[in-house]
Amino acid sequence: MICFPNAKINLGLNIVGKRPDGYHDIETVFYPVPLKDALEIVAADNQSFTQTGICVEGLPENNLVMKALRLLKESHPIPFLDIHLLKAIPFGAGLGGGSADAAFMLKLLNDFCELGLSTEQLEEIAIKIGADCPFFIQNKPVFASGIGNVFTPVELSLKGYYLCLIKPDVSVSTAEAYSLVKPQKTSISLQKIVQKPLSEWKQYMTNDFEKSVFARHPLIGEIKEKLYQSGAIYASMSGSGSSVFGLFPEQTDLKDHFSDCFVWEGSLL
Structure with a gap:
């Protein structure tokens, strides 16, 4: 039995508070994209x-x-298995590839072994793996709050737009990225911003990690600027990086512009 775990991008990301347990409260929108393992x-x-x-x-x-x-x-009889993972989603990119693989593995085992677990039960198991892992169980656009583990459905479709996703050969430490950001409340919730026309996102939507990450890794900021120069309606770093994506009204062919990077281009569903 085979499945195809897909990546996600962050549409905006705001660090809104520091928690007593040392984690940060965030606000972001997870959107599934068809780059798949x-x-x-x-x-x-x-x-x-x-x-x-x-x-x-x-x-x-x-x-x-x-x-x-x-x-x-731990709680269900699982037989011996040959497991093979073909990895196409870059890791350390802010695309959730590892979390997607884990969530799809839970769903795959549920079907293969006929365990009869509900969506809610699968999400309860997935949260033990990572904060964003439960997102991939239902795999639909959500507004994520808390530490990125509290999901509110979002009515949002980017069908018909084209995605250009760039991953430079740069690593960004998530812990370091968080340490350089000062939490602050937002004036407009991302829940409202994503309902605005896509042409207005550049004006209102931000990723709080970009300022410090771009300062330490200028190449990532340069990629974002090149995407805008190439006609992107909206461009942003995903998560804490290091991938950057651009949303375009028409099909793109920018591989030659980013020859030293991982590049994925395709239409959104």
Whole structure:
């Protein structure tokens, strides 16, 4: 059985408060995009996990796909499986690729093993893996608050627009990015901003990480500016980076403009 975990982008991201537990309260909008990994499981005599495609650092047993498997095995009978992950979503990019793989693994096991878990039960398990992991269970646009784990559905469709996604060979530490941001309340909620015409997003929508990340990694800021110069209606860094995306009214072909970067271009659903 096979599935295709997809990435997400952050439409705006505001750091609105510091919590007593050391985490930060945020506001953002998660939007699913059709850049996808491939994840396959088949029955086997022994447990195995292999990965191809983009190389992911770390031991195989620490992959979030395996964490999802272990969590389900704590309460449900799961047979030995051959698991293969074809990685196409860059990691460390603010695209949620690892969380998507884990969430889709939960859904895949639920179907393959006929566990009968509800959407709510799958989300309860997914939150143990990561704050944004439950998003990929329903995989629909949401306004995310709290630490990024409280979801409110958003009526939003970007169907017909084209996405150009750029990931430079730059790593951004999420912990470092948070340490450089001063939390502050927003004057207009992202819930209202995303209901405005896309042409107005540039005026109202912000990612609070950009100022400090662009200062330390100017290349990321330059990519955003090039996307606007190339005709993007809206462009932003996703999450804490290092990927940057642009939304365009027409199909793009910008690979030659970003020859030293990972580039994905396609229409949004």
